[in-house]
Amino acid sequence: ARSQCFPRLSEAAQDRLAAYYVEIRDEARKAAERDDTDSSPVPVTVRQLEAIIRISESLAKMGLQTTATLEHVEMAIELFRKSTMDAVKSGVVAYNVATDPQRERIHRLEDKIRRRVHIGGNITTRRLLDEMVALGEPEA
Structure with a gap:
C-alpha cells in the first residue's frame, strides 16, 4: 500500500512552509544587520525547504495518508x-562564519x-598537508 501512496501538501501546510521560510530568512537578515553572529538563526536554503517538504510527505506516507x-x-x-541547530552547535555546520579572506583562502x-x-585518485591527508605547506600554505 505504501508503494502506491504519494501524499501532497495541503493548502494550509503549503502556507505554513512559506511563512516559515520567510520568517527564518527575515530573522537571518535582521541578525546580519545587527552583526549578531552568536544569536543569528540559520538561514533556510531552498534545498532545505525542499527537504522539509519531503519529510512532511514522508510522515504522511507512513500513515498512508494522501495529504x-x-x-x-x-x-x-x-x-x-x-x-x-544540533549540527551548528556541535560545529559540524558553520553558516556564514568565514570572513572574506578566509573564504578566499578556502x-x-x-x-x-x-x-x-x-x-x-587518492593521497594520505598527511602527504597532502605536507605538499600544501611546501607550496607556501600555512599548516594551521
Missing part, C-alpha cells in the same frame, strides 16, 4: 530545527587540492 497536513509540516520543521586551497588529487 501531508499542517501537523506533518510542524513535525518536519521541528525535526529540521533540532537537527540543524577557495585557493580547494583549487590546489583539485589540481593535486584527480577524480578517483
Whole structure:
C-alpha cells in the first residue's frame, strides 16, 4: 500500500512552509544587520525547504495518508530545527562564519587540492598537508 501512496501538501501546510521560510530568512537578515553572529538563526536554503517538504510527505506516507497536513509540516520543521541547530552547535555546520579572506583562502586551497588529487585518485591527508605547506600554505 505504501508503494502506491504519494501524499501532497495541503493548502494550509503549503502556507505554513512559506511563512516559515520567510520568517527564518527575515530573522537571518535582521541578525546580519545587527552583526549578531552568536544569536543569528540559520538561514533556510531552498534545498532545505525542499527537504522539509519531503519529510512532511514522508510522515504522511507512513500513515498512508494522501495529504501531508499542517501537523506533518510542524513535525518536519521541528525535526529540521533540532537537527540543524544540533549540527551548528556541535560545529559540524558553520553558516556564514568565514570572513572574506578566509573564504578566499578556502577557495585557493580547494583549487590546489583539485589540481593535486584527480577524480578517483587518492593521497594520505598527511602527504597532502605536507605538499600544501611546501607550496607556501600555512599548516594551521
